[in-house]
Amino acid sequence: MTKDERSVIRTLGTGVRGFDKVLGGGLPEYSFNLVAGGPGSGKTTLAHQIVFANATGTKPALYFTVLGEPTLKMLRYQRQFSFFDPKVAGAAVQFVNLTEEVMDGDLGAVLEKIVAEVERTKPGIVVVDSFRTIVGRISRSEEEAAFGLDRFIQRLALHLTTWEVTSFLLGEYAEEEQRNPVFTVADGIFWLSQATDRNSVVRKLQVVKVRGSEPMPGLHTFRITNAGLEIFPRIPEQTGSRVTHKRARQSTGVEGLDEMTMGGVVSGDAVMLTGPAGSGKSTIANQFIWAGLEAGETGVIAVFEEYPEEYLARANARDPRVGEMIRAGKLDLIYLRPLDLSVDEALHAILDSVKRLKAKRVVIDSLSGFEVALAPTFREDFRESLYRLVGTLTATGVTVFMTAEVVEGFSDVRFTSQKVSFITDEIIIQRYIEMEGELRRVMAVVKMRGSDHSHEIRTYELTPKGARVGPALTEYDGIMTGVPSLRDKSAAVSAKRDVKQSKPGVLPAKPSAAKRRK
Amino acid sequence: METAQQLANRLLDRETNAGNADTTRASAAARAGEKLYRALSRWIGTDGCHALFTRARAQQLASHEPLDSLQLRPRHEPYIAGAEETIGEYGNDATANAIEAMIVAMIELLGRLIGVDMASNLIEQSLSDFAPDNSVPAKRRARA
Numbered sequence: 182m183t184k185d186e187r188s189v190i191r192t193l194g195t196g197v198r199g200f201d202k203v204l205g206g207g208l209p210e211y212s213f214n215l216v217a218g219g220p221g222s223g224k225t226t227l228a229h230q231i232v233f234a235n236a237t238g239t240k241p242a243l244y245f246t247v248l249g250e251p252t253l254k255m256l257r258y259q260r261q262f263s264f265f266d267p268k269v270a271g272a273a274v275q276f277v278n279l280t281e282e283v284m285d286g287d288l289g290a291v292l293e294k295i296v297a298e299v300e301r302t303k304p305g306i307v308v309v310d311s312f313r314t315i316v317g318r319i320s321r322s323e324e325e326a327a328f329g330l331d332r333f334i335q336r337l338a339l340h341l342t343t344w345e346v347t348s349f350l351l352g353e354y355a356e357e358e359q360r361n362p363v364f365t366v367a368d369g370i371f372w373l374s375q376a377t378d379r380n381s382v383v384r385k386l387q388v389v390k391v392r393g394s395e396p397m398p399g400l401h402t403f404r405i406t407n408a409g410l411e412i413f414p415r416i417p418e419q420t421g422s423r424v425t426h427k428r429a430r431q432s433t434g435v436e437g438l439d440e441m442t443m444g445g446v447v448s449g450d451a452v453m454l455t456g457p458a459g460s461g462k463s464t465i466a467n468q469f470i471w472a473g474l475e476a477g478e479t480g481v482i483a484v485f486e487e488y489p490e491e492y493l494a495r496a497n498a499r500d501p502r503v504g505e506m507i508r509a510g511k512l513d514l515i516y517l518r519p520l521d522l523s524v525d526e527a528l529h530a531i532l533d534s535v536k537r538l539k540a541k542r543v544v545i546d547s548l549s550g551f552e553v554a555l556a557p558t559f560r561e562d563f564r565e566s567l568y569r570l571v572g573t574l575t576a577t578g579v580t581v582f583m584t585a586e587v588v589e590g591f592s593d594v595r596f597t598s599q600k601v602s603f604i605t606d607e608i609i610i611q612r613y614i615e616m617e618g619e620l621r622r623v624m625a626v627v628k629m630r631g632s633d634h635s636h637e638i639r640t641y642e643l644t645p646k647g648a649r650v651g652p653a654l655t656e657y658d659g660i661m662t663g664v665p666s667l668r669d670k671s672a673a674v675s676a677k678r679d680v681k682q683s684k685p686g687v688l689p690a691k692p693s694a695a696k697r698r699k
Numbered sequence: 700m701e702t703a704q705q706l707a708n709r710l711l712d713r714e715t716n717a718g719n720a721d722t723t724r725a726s727a728a729a730r731a732g733e734k735l736y737r738a739l740s741r742w743i744g745t746d747g748c749h750a751l752f753t754r755a756r757a758q759q760l761a762s763h764e765p766l767d768s769l770q771l772r773p774r775h776e777p778y779i780a781g782a783e784e785t786i787g788e789y790g791n792d793a794t795a796n797a798i799e800a801m802i803v804a805m806i807e808l809l810g811r812l813i814g815v816d817m818a819s820n821l822i823e824q825s826l827s828d829f830a831p832d833n834s835v836p837a838k839r840r841a842r843a
Contacts, residue, residue, distance in 0.1 A: 251744070251747055252742065252743040253751075256817065257812050260813060260817060268820065270817050270821070271817065276743070277742070278744035278745075280744040280746060
C-alpha cells in the first residue's frame with residue numbers, strides 16, 4: 182500500500198454553492214457531522230441540498246425526521262427549492278419518521294430503528310432532523326441522561342461509520358452548549374446563524390471543525406434563495422499570484438481624458454472617479470466600458486443605485502448597441518441593490534461575471550450605493566471590505582473603475598465621502614465651479630500610481646454622446662474653491678471666449694504676451 | 700401521471716386479487732387502507748398519516764355514511780377498525796365505496812400538500828415494500 186493510498190480520504194461534493202470551497206474541497210466521506218444553529222437558520226435546507234446532490238439509486242439517502250416540523254410540511258416547503266427533485270423523493274431519497282420511538286423516550290429503541298433502516302436501505306447519507314429533539318426526550322435524571330446520551334452518540338457514530346455512511350445530525354444548539362458530547366464525537370461541526378440588525382438579516386456559516394480537511398476559518402455569509410443556500414466564502418479564491426500585466430493603457434472613451442491620463446488608465450488598476458450628483462460619473466463609467474467593447478474587451482457593470490432596467494434604458498438611449506452587447510455575452514449588467522448585502526456576496530457576483538465573460542473592465546457604480554446596499558453590520562468595516570474586494574478583482578488583471586459621490590461645499594475639497602482613496606491606483610475628481618455667473622463642470626487627475634499625468638484642471642461638458650473634456654483653466658486661480666478668479670482681468674474676455682469655443686481636448690490658446698503685460 | 704382514483708383502484712385491485720377466497724370488495728378496501736396507513740407512516744409518521752386519514756374521512760362522511768361506523772385508531776392494529784360490523788350494517792358495496800372514497804380523498808389531500816408527483820412516488824415506493832396479502836413489510840417478513 183502506498184502512502185497516498187493510506188492517507189486518501191475521499192470527499193463528497195455538497196451541492197451547496199461555495200460550501201465545498203469553505204470545507205477545503207468537500208465533505209470527508211463517512212464523516213459524522215453536526216449542523217447546529219437556531220430556528221430558521223437553514224439547517225434543514227442545507228441538509229436537503231446535500232442529500233439531493235448525493236443520493237442515487239444505488240446509494241440512497243435516509244432522512245430521519247423526528248418531532249418538530251411535521252414531515253408533510255417539511256416536504257411541502259422543501260420541494261419549493263430548485264434542487265428538490267420530487268422524482269427521487271421516495272426512491273433515492275427516503276424519509277423515515279422516528280416520532281414514535283422518540284416519544285417513548287427510549288434511546289435504545291431509537292438507535293435500533295435507525296440501525297435497522299440503515300441495514301435495510303444501505304444509504305450513503307443519513308440525516309437526523311432534529312437530533313436535538315431526540316436528546317430532549319430523555320426523561321431520566323441528568324446524570325443518567327448524560328451517560329445514556331454519551332453511549333447513544335458513541336454507538337450511533339460507530340454504527341453509521343461502520344455502514345460507510347456520511348451522516349448529519351441537525352439540532353438547535355446554543356454556543357454555550359459546546360460541552361455536549363455530540364460536539365466531541367462529531368467529525369465536522371457546521372454552525373449556522375442569523376442576526377438581525379435594524380431591517381436587515383445577515384446569515385453566517387462557520388465551520389468549527391472538519392477532521393481530515395482544512396476548512397476556511399472565519400464566518401462566511403450565505404443567502405437562502407430559490408436555489409437553496411449559497412455561501413460566499415470570506416476569503417475569495419486565491420489565484421496563486423496576481424495577474425501581471427504590461428502596464429498597457431486603456432482608453433477611457435472620453436475625449437480629452439485620455440490626454441490627461443497620458444494615454445488612458447492603466448490596465449489592471451483600480452480607478453476612482455469622484456464627483457457631486459449630476460457631474461456625469463455614470464456617463465463616464467459607461468464610456469469607459471463602451472471604449473473597451475469597441476476595442477474587443479468585455480466588461481461588467483455592477484449597479485447599486487438604480488434598477489438595471491432603468492440603467493439599461495438610459496444606456497440604450499445613448500447607444501442601442503448596449504442591449505446587443507449584453508445578449509452577445511460581451512457585457513454583463515449586475516444588479517446588486519438589496520439592503521442586506523455582504524461584501525463577499527457582491528464580490529462573488531462580480532467575480533463570477535468577470536470569469537464568465539473573461540472581462541477586462543469592471544465598473545462599480547457607485548461606491549456610495551454599494552455602501553448603502555450593505556447590511557448595517559458590514560458598513561462598519563466598509564473600508565476593509567472594499568480593500569479586499571478591489572484587491573481581489575484587480576488580482577485577476579481586470580481594471581476596476583469605481584464611481585463615488587461626494588457631497589461638498591464650494592470651499593471643501595474631498596476625494597471621496599468614504600475615505601477610501603487609499604485603495605485606488607488612480608483618482609479622477611469632478612466638481613462644480615461658478616464661472617461668469619454659470620455653473621460649470623471641471624475635472625482633474627489627482628493620482629496615477631507609477632505614472633505621469635496631467636495636472637491641469639479642465640472643463641468638461643455632458644453631451645448626448647457622452648462627456649467631452651474641454652480646455653484647461655490655466656488663467657484662473659482658486660478653481661478648487663469653486664469660485665475661480667481670472668488672474669489677469671484683461672484676459673477675461675479672450676479666456677472666456679477660448680473656454681466656450683475651444684474644441685474638446687484642445688487647450689485654449691494662452692493669452693498673448695502683450696495681454697499678460699497689460 | 701396517475702390520478703388519485705387510478706392509484707386507489709390499483710391498490711384495491713391488488714388486494715382483491717390477492718388470492719383469498721373469502722375476499723370481498725369491502726374487506727379488500729379495508730386492507731388496502733390499512734397498508735396505505737402503515738406504509739405512509741414510515742415516511743410521515745403515524746400522527747401525520749392519521750391526520751390525513753381523519754381529514755379524508757371527514758370530507759367523505761356526508762356522502763358515505765358507512766364511514767361513520769369505522770374507527771381510525773393510530774398506533775393500533777388494525778388501524779381501520781369496525782370493518783366487519785360496517786359491512787354487516789351497510790352492506791359490502793356501500794362499505795367498499797366508502798373506504799375507497801376515503802382512500803382517494805386521502806391521496807388527493809397528500810397530493811395537494813406535497814405535490815401529486817411526489818405523493819404518487821411515496822405511495823408507490825411505500826407499497827412496493829408490502830406484499831399484497833400482508834400488512835408487514837416484505838423484507839421485514841423475510842427476516843422473521
